[in-house]
Amino acid sequence: MKTKSGFSRRALIAIGGAAMLVGPALAQAQTVKVGLILPMTGPFASTGRQIEAAAKLYIAQNGATVAGKTIELVIKDDTGTPDVTRRIAQELLVNDKVSFLAGFGLTPLAFAAAPLATQSKTPLIVMAAATSSITEQSPFVVRSSFTLPQITIGIADWASKNGIKKAMTLVSDYGPGIDAEKAFKERLTAAGGEVVGDVRVPLRNPDFSPFLQRVSDAKPDALFVFVPSGAGSQFMKQFVERGLDKSGIKLIATGDVTDDDIVDSMGDVALGTITTHHYSAAHPSPENKAFVEAFRKAANTRPNFMAVGGWDGMHLIYEALKKTNGATDGTALVEAMKGMSWVSPRGPVSIDPKTRDIVQNVYVRKVEKVNGELYNVEFSTFEAVPDPVKAAK
């Protein structure tokens, strides 16, 4: 009797032990981890916060389960430093065994991580960085944000149609800025316009006043501006301080300058600024209304184009998993994403199967007051614009 009970107890322990060993293994197989690497501190922290909030909101609204798998977000701060991004990406792949890498606030951060995506055959979703060439760094890069040339050619077209002959450009001195400058110049010159001067300002600690003096001396019809999201308010302030708003020089820009995050705090000086971009929180569609409302409730702020990049990035991950029935093979997931199309809060979008870059509408907008707050109100649309740099190749 005694030996028997002793035996059964031992057996029980053994079974329990086995269950404990198998348990986590089973749970592991049911979880799909998404490594979200974002600048959460430093000068680009707002990018990180917007994307984080949007990604969490997507999971909250669509449920954490897709195709029988539970989605788990692993959020890491890379402080906007490429070597940290790379180390974190590598650790996420090795230790956390993530099936997706996502985020990437700035171009160099995406560049640093792209070779890892190729080596480990892991889909890498670029939710923010906007230099055209990022998707060429690895066949596993898919972009849910935008490219600078894509949104820039719209404003150049608008300018040439609206009687602007002589323009000057002012851009931040890094990849996307140079992309924007080039795209604007080519497009405007092709339409018969002329770029009479180009100014590049340093990316970090920008002081615009000496550059604005040059603009004021040159007296062009319009000044085209690109600065990354966040630097826009400082630019606007100095633009007014120099009296350029009253000099008759028309201010045209990419939507980054009058980003939804900051446009309201710029005050009335921003009124009337013409920009082109792929997203405005004022986009009149039921999808966007629901998105903005839910985002405001969750994050207590207005979503900007970073948030919509994060939202659509999560959508890509969910839909790809649905297509593969929950299989996490990287090659199959990227194949599933190619050619995918859906209606995003920003309007209809699709993933170009050849370039893995996003194809989307680009809107011409004007800063206006809506219910006492400043918004970018869309008044004209360029439909289904691909990345022009890669389309020309």
Place this chain on the structure above:
Amino acid sequence: MLNKLPEQPASTTEALSPAAFLQAKAAWRWPEILFWISAFGLILLLPNRHLLLNEIAILGLFALSLDLILGYAGIVSLGHAAFFGVGAYAAGLLSKHGISEPVTGLVLSGAIAGLTGFLASFMILRGSDLTRLMVTLGVALILHELANRLDWITGGADGLLGVTIGPIFGRFDFDFAGTTAYVYSLTTTFLLFLLARHVVQSPFGLSLKALKDNRLRASTIGIAPNRRLIAIYTLAAVYAGMAGALLTQTTQFVSLEVLDFARSADALLVLVIGGSGYLYGGLIGAVAFKLMKDVLSAMTPAYWIFWMGFILVILVLIGRDRLMAMLAKPFVPLLRLLGVRRP
């Protein structure tokens, strides 16, 4: 316990010849041996964190390089990242243009950074601490802007693409978990540490300390300050350049951040945490700094910088020595048992 090692009591040195005095100072003590055994032991003990350990080894080497000029020659620098960056870009460009064997690249990058340091050293010979601070800061800023402008060479603000690093000695490939990277960086750091230890305990090292304590007095007893400062500054630049090269080779990417002011400031912070003037300060500081960063940023990705600053303020207010003494208190009996009188 790995704090400043006790000075030789004055009464015993009387009998020692200068050579014997130096030899006694150069003897290995057990905490040092323990430190290096555990550093190498982590290769086996922490297989998951080799990438972080690799970063720690590189930051440690960088801080060690700053310690050589700050702790031994008294040169305060806010722009040490200049040499780190030169080494990092040199390694990246070398690999891009044909020399992909890491050790060759490492040595060449160190030499290039050393040459830069040699040229820059003439500017720090004159002036007070504040002047030097500004000169070092200025050199780093100039190099940062140069790297930004010369984008057809450096890739500008986007970073240098296409860095491919071959296997070490054509045999050991850099693996995904970072094991090769850590072993490579740690071995480099260890070898360079041995050299630094030898240098600072040589008569040359002693004369540097004399210069640091009182330059006028040192020159009256026949120590020529300028040549010594140039030599140690150049050596420190070689070290910093090699640390930068290690970063490039183990991450296969270079960007402007290698020349950032924040990187110079980090090295100084590491020395504030670990202490300067005994070589281990940079290494211990790097361990503490990176671990703090890693743990805090994993807990609160958005607010960890606040806690980091908070801890640093506490550390400086209480004083490192007192804090260490408090932490070491429970271990005093154990240490006594092992034969250490003053931990």
